[in-house]
Amino acid sequence: MKTLSRLSAIAIAAMMATTVASGFTRPAQSATLSGGFDVGPGGFQGNFNPLAATAGFTWLSIYFEPLVAYDAKLQKTVGVLASSYEISPDQLTYAFKLADAKWHDGKPFTANDAKFTIGLAKNAKTGSVLAARLSPVSAVEAPDEHTLVIKLSAPSASLIDTLTKVMMLPEHALSSIPADQLAKSPWWSTSPIGTGAFKFTKYVNDQYVELAANTDYRGGKPALEKIINRYFADPAAAIAALRAGEIQFTYVDSNDVPTFKDDTSFQVIEGNSFVVNYLGFNHESPIWKDLRVRQAVMHAINRDAIIQSLYGGAAKPANCAYVADQLVPKDIDPYAYDPEKAKALLKEAGWDEINGGKPITLLTYYTTPLATNVLAAVQAMLAQVGINVVPRAVDAPTYNSIVLKPDADISQFQLVYAGLQNGPDAGSINVGLNEKQIPPAGPNVVRARIPDLTAALDTALAEPDAAKRDERYRQVCKVMNSQLPWGTLWVANRYGVVSTKVKDFVWTPAPGGGPYEADPQHWSIAE
Template structure:
């Protein structure tokens, strides 16, 4: 009989056998109902039940609704659950706290049937009233809580807040204890898959009120989080929050009343180690059980030393952003010149992990709407110099180049090396680079909360398999990161996200990707394939292209 923990991910998937990456031998095997990983997994009482994972940075906070970074979401996925989950090993949506749902033909109303007998960690029942409380919370944000720096995902995907004529959300009703209906002002083809984002996880209405979750301070550039976000997150997931020592670790404990099977891991320690070399050394010393974002130079050596090394399927985009509030970058010829100045093939070959693909557009090839014939700007330094001269910069110009330090991201495993490679290529065509480096959390706040930056390194790990999750998030509305107004592009993206037919939507997004290529808001660089490494005692890890990895599914041998 398949365990409740596995059923949690498989419920409602027609004929879907779970796919999990078994680390012994680094191969992928299929679990049949009642199957195992080959007999190497020990009983829960026979293992060290503490799993220590080396995180590359602190979380930005503990409230996923106010987060957009991977390290916060890594922790959130173990504390919180959403109405919608992700089919194992894919980016496709699957039932989670909602066992099923039905959407009206016009796409504006969805009724969710909820899982029964689920409680939040504080004992609050999970029911339709709790669902509506979460939707209404997001919709009614105002002031600092309704800024790009904090409510990044809600603002981008739901169009606006209470009183905003562009708001997507209209209302939520608790039809009975386990039935909730969410009404939208217009169709949104990505509505269901978007709910798999940790930003839209269900949180205890009791705890949100008790710990003043929406009382944030500071500024958009440097927000100060609420008491809730700093130490009282309450969800329905397999683990509860225990402690957070900033700069050191976050500790979670197994939730004894979890509705599913808890598994072998009873304590999770996210140990903050920002340097990739130090993370490798911690694994080698036995101080951690695993880590993500393995440096490209370390994968072969770790594999040869007997550690379990694996790669996620690439579902990422690394890009060079071009902030058009900078005067020089307002000229499309300058933006084209920068694109021609960059040797993406050399970047992939020399700096990025094995398995990385060169990017020609801002979505991976597996996403609907990928345009095989999109305008591409080949590496051509001479053409770059010609375009700069045409734009009036025959002697070049100076510009800030922002990049993060002491962090690794799935789309950007080694930002300092990437910066070094790209800055040299820009200097070669006459663009003088002024390096501006920041720690990760400050860097992200700067990109989202201010337009005070120049060209910059950033990227994205797709959250679900929908084109809007890439180009819609980037270019669907004005933002501090990109600094441009383009009503034609904004309208095209708004129209495309309302198309329910996948084929029709795919055609629309192909045209949009060409429109983006002509406009050149940035330079798509690569689709990196991030690597993970684990101690040999980790016999199975639920690897996901969208990082939907919940640690009650980890299997250990000792």
């Protein structure tokens, strides 16, 4: 049996660099902590529905909770609404013992709620982005109020990782809403209830979301009375609010970090984002059919120069989906910067006849000044070898509406600049590259149909032996590197800045914002 214990925030503060250290004597406390918590400084104002969320779990997990989450180091899973779980020897049955918890309206959280939630998450009609990831689930049972049993049709090494993203939802509040109407229900932004340390009280359109302390929280009464998530038009506005004391925390880009390094009023938190940024070739577009064209794109981009000049060195080049040493074979192609080789490859492939200098739409949902500069550099480098790309930045909902349509217009996104997490669980990359995940089945937005890659991913996900799993993922890396479904670029560090007045605060640069063990009931702020 795996027992999942929640560490106290005081213990985390002593152990982890992601925690702002607490003084011996707790100072007088302010009632409200404000910050730019949700999906970076720009915010994602419609991000209230955890079934549809691909980011923002730093915020969502303050009032919704999953069965399990990662610890603050992203090294292991810990219990949230599950106190323990057992996996059968054939890895087809997962049995969870559930914690005693209550919804924010006072009703008990039960195994039937968990069963109901997994059913919603597995049903694509709800708008769930987790449906494809939960496809191995063949049955969910609730034999008693505190026991949940999940049965699989085949072993899935990534099930626990997927369950960290499944926020538990109340059956009594949502069961009357038809599945195909759930995504657009006003419930998410007006009266949502979860089991977390804080409960939803107010949303002011395009301005902020307010949460109030859940005084009956099983983990203890929160130290704060309120937590407010502010939205900002751009990173500069968030930084100005932070310096003015209007908020106490925000995400920042790497190029903003130097202005805080020597300021004792703030602590900079740094960590691996576990997100690989890539140029995604739309494989339904004829311009990318020849592998030599995709190889030319890789050789045309000076990744080291971009990393040093724009990221300030705070990124690592990626030659497949992974950068972790144990997952990257030593003999893969590093795709060194070589514009002359890029030109030669394009000539061999007949690029002038394939495209003839026509503009290629490069679609992205990254809208920060850093991303704009990165894409300008990529555009200039590709132009030098004869590839004419035109960046188009849109917000995340617009991006998803374009790339996830089953009959998507190829001309709108012949190329994408995007990111997908490559950890903590290596299987996370499967949804973006497996042929079985092509929309509407899943988020393989580049429509990659590479049999060797699908086979390698399937084999890795089904590998029951943890000792052998790294080798399976090394094979995934080899196929990615040689076949180039994406032009992988780098994995960047991620940064947050928090006022040193904030105590016992845990923030981790996790992919999608987590969720991870943060114990917000212990957060406080000195006057």
